[in-house]
Amino acid sequence: MSDAQQKYNVENAKSQMRKGFLEFPVLLIIGAKVTYAPDILKQLKEANLLVVEGTLYPLLSRLKRFGLVEYQWQESKSGPPRKMYSITDQGKAVLKQLEASWKSLDSSVNTLIKHYEKSN
Amino acid sequence: MKKVINITLGSIVFAIEQDAYDALSSYLEEIKNNLGNNDDIKEVVDDIESAVAEKFIDRKRSEKVAVTTADVEKVILEMGSPSEFGEVSEGESVSEETNSKESATEIKKRLYRDSDNAVVAGIASGLARYFDIDPVIVRLIFVISIFFNGMGIFVYIILWLVVPIAKTTADKFAMRGESVTLKEISDRVRKNIEDLETTKGLWGKIRNVLESLFKVLGAIFKYLFVAGRYIGGFVLIIGGSLAVAGLVSTYSIVLLSEKTFIPADAQTALDIMLSSSLGILAIASSFIMMLIPLLVLVLVGGSLLAGRNMFTATKSITLAVVWIVAIVLATTTSVLQVQKVLPVIDPERFENGLYEIHVNVDDENIEFETVVTPPVEEDVVSAPPSDAPIDLPMSN
Numbered sequence: 001m002s003d004a005q006q007k008y009n010v011e012n013a014k015s016q017m018r019k020g021f022l023e024f025p026v027l028l029i030i031g032a033k034v035t036y037a038p039d040i041l042k043q044l045k046e047a048n049l050l051v052v053e054g055t056l057y058p059l060l061s062r063l064k065r066f067g068l069v070e071y072q073w074q075e076s077k078s079g080p081p082r083k084m085y086s087i088t089d090q091g092k093a094v095l096k097q098l099e100a101s102w103k104s105l106d107s108s109v110n111t112l113i114k115h116y117e118k119s120n
Numbered sequence: 121m122k123k124v125i126n127i128t129l130g131s132i133v134f135a136i137e138q139d140a141y142d143a144l145s146s147y148l149e150e151i152k153n154n155l156g157n158n159d160d161i162k163e164v165v166d167d168i169e170s171a172v173a174e175k176f177i178d179r180k181r182s183e184k185v186a187v188t189t190a191d192v193e194k195v196i197l198e199m200g201s202p203s204e205f206g207e208v209s210e211g212e213s214v215s216e217e218t219n220s221k222e223s224a225t226e227i228k229k230r231l232y233r234d235s236d237n238a239v240v241a242g243i244a245s246g247l248a249r250y251f252d253i254d255p256v257i258v259r260l261i262f263v264i265s266i267f268f269n270g271m272g273i274f275v276y277i278i279l280w281l282v283v284p285i286a287k288t289t290a291d292k293f294a295m296r297g298e299s300v301t302l303k304e305i306s307d308r309v310r311k312n313i314e315d316l317e318t319t320k321g322l323w324g325k326i327r328n329v330l331e332s333l334f335k336v337l338g339a340i341f342k343y344l345f346v347a348g349r350y351i352g353g354f355v356l357i358i359g360g361s362l363a364v365a366g367l368v369s370t371y372s373i374v375l376l377s378e379k380t381f382i383p384a385d386a387q388t389a390l391d392i393m394l395s396s397s398l399g400i401l402a403i404a405s406s407f408i409m410m411l412i413p414l415l416v417l418v419l420v421g422g423s424l425l426a427g428r429n430m431f432t433a434t435k436s437i438t439l440a441v442v443w444i445v446a447i448v449l450a451t452t453t454s455v456l457q458v459q460k461v462l463p464v465i466d467p468e469r470f471e472n473g474l475y476e477i478h479v480n481v482d483d484e485n486i487e488f489e490t491v492v493t494p495p496v497e498e499d500v501v502s503a504p505p506s507d508a509p510i511d512l513p514m515s516n
Contacts, residue, residue, distance in 0.1 A: 037167065038174060052200020054151070057167040061160040079177045080130030080170045 022059060024102060025049050027087065027095045030069050036082040060085065068094055124186050130170030132177070136187040143192045144172075150202040164205075171199070232286035232295040233279075238327065241334065243279045246286070249295050281338045285331075349424050356421025363414045371407055389461045396460075402453035408446040412439055 022044075029035060029043050037060065041053050063069045068091035071083040087095070123138045136144065151168060155161045175195045181187045231250045233242035244262060248255035265272030286295045374390070393399030416439065423430040 037171060052204050053171065053198055054168070054200035054202070054204040057164050057171065058155060058205055060167065061164045065160060079174050080132050083167070083170075 022049065022055060023063065024095075024098045026056070026059060027063070027068065027091060027098065030085045031087040031092065031095055034084050034086040036074075036084050040085070063091070067091075122186075126183070129176070130166070130173035132173045133183050134173070134176055134181055134187055135183050135185070137189065140187050140189045140192045143189060143196075144187075147192070147196055147202065151205045154202045154205045168199070168205075230291075230294045231283055232291055233283050234295060235285050240276075240327070241280045241331065242285065243276055243283065246283065246295065247279075280334050281341050349427070353421045353424030353426075356417050356424065358421075360414050360418035360421060364411065364418070367407070367410055367414065371403075375403070388464060392461050392464060393457055398453050399457055399460075402450060402457050405446045405449035405453060408442065409450045412443040412446065415439070 025044060025047065026040060029040050037056060040060075041056060044056075060069070064071065067088055069085050070088055071085045074082045074084045076082050124135045125138060125141050127134055127136055127141065148165065148168070152161065152165060155164055172195055175198065176187055176191065179191055179194075181191060232246050234245035234249055235242045237245040237255065239245075239259065244258040245255040248258045262272040262276060265275070284291075375394075393403060419430050419435075
């Protein structure tokens with residue numbers, strides 16, 4: 001029971017980490033190039049950032065709701081029309097802040113990791 | 121041989137096998153439940169349907185080549201379990217096993233109308249679900265109560281107006297007090313589809329007509345309720361504010377004006393009171409004592425207008441404490457003041473010991489008595505503004 005409980009918490013923590021963090025790479029991808037959901041998914045998978053696709057859709061709608069990204073419809077030859085996402089000025093400003101925050105977070109977490117690894 | 125259904129996903133038409141359809145629709149249904157509070161729920165669901173459509177196209181499915189259960193399973197695997205669709209902060213469980221087993225917490229039972237087992241509008245079976253008893257018993261109670269002044273019909277109609285119908289699968293689970301899992305939903309969806317084909321007929325049509333009639337009545341009822349709320353709130357706020365204004369101006373006229381129209385005795389009493397801090401305290405506390413109930417009226421009106429409770433715990437406690445303190449202060453200080461004022465104004469009666477409860481008040485003296493003793497003043501306020509002088513025994 002206690003084993004199962006512990007495993008559950010770890011899984012949950014990992015999932016929370018991924019979900020909370022995912023907005024940043026998604027903004028980076030959309031910021032680099034106007035793109036649509038399956039393309040974003042492909043890039044996230046290549047970068048090994050995403051396990052399942054379901055997380056992306058609520059995330060995109062949230063980014064849109066806060067005016068960080070916008071989309072335009074584009075006809076597709078093979079399937080349903082595509083929502084082509086692009087970043088807004090507001091999104092760019094947020095992205096800049098996230099980037100700065102990530103860089104400082106990255107260095108401090110790395111310091112902690114090194115410290116931890118040395119102690120073992 | 122399998123039965124095939126035509127569906128559209130992201131405005132593309134697909135043929136889909138019955139089993140695969142059940143699995144897919146329950147999957148989408150559970151995603152919707154997980155999205156819960158998301159404002160853009162419809163848009164997200166549309167996005168997800170388009171994504172599923174693209175995946176089917178990738179697998180060369182179309183109107184000609186039907187989608188199979190294997191296709192749906194593969195897509196669900198790629199898209200992830202419905203719990204993944206929740207918002208970041210919800211702390212949802214992750215894997216599908218934990219979702220269906222460990223997190224199967226007790227969910228709150230709610231009262232719905234049970235349209236699946238309805239005879240008229242599903243009130244009886246809904247109530248029966250809620251209290252976990254046989255619907256026959258509830259129906260019997262309703263029928264029997266008709267013979268007692270028709271109470272049952274009245275109650276039934278009210279419930280019909282206010283209790284929502286269990287529309288979605290999640291509502292139906294909430295009605296039964298069960299938590300929702302993927303398998304249960306898929307069982308239910310299948311059962312609903314079977315039911316749909318059997319519950320037509322004349323009675324079904326009559327019920328539909330009644331249902332829409334009551335929907336309209338319910339809307340009117342709701343509208344009237346809201347209108348009543350606004351009117352009540354408005355009246356309370358205006359009335360309360362006017363009363364506060366009246367109270368303030370009465371006090372300021374009595375205390376600050378030239379006092380030409382105040383009887384001499386009253387003037388004497390007022391001067392005695394104002395000359396001691398105890399007297400000022402009596403005046404102030406009696407003012408607060410009357411002000412607070414009026415403020416409460418205004419607050420009640422505000423709550424009705426705003427549609428939310430304006431009485432926070434701290435606000436209520438503060439008001440109550442201040443009010444009680446004011447009452448106690450006003451009573452004690454005015455009793456002391458009476459002892460001080462009466463000997464000056466009415467030495468004779470003071471010696472007879474008659475001042476305590478009643479003071480002889482005739483028409484001109486009403487204002488004077490108001491100032492002297494708040495307990496008496498309450499008598500005056502509550503008494504009708506009568507022309508008849510208040511006669512007391514022993515006074516003449």
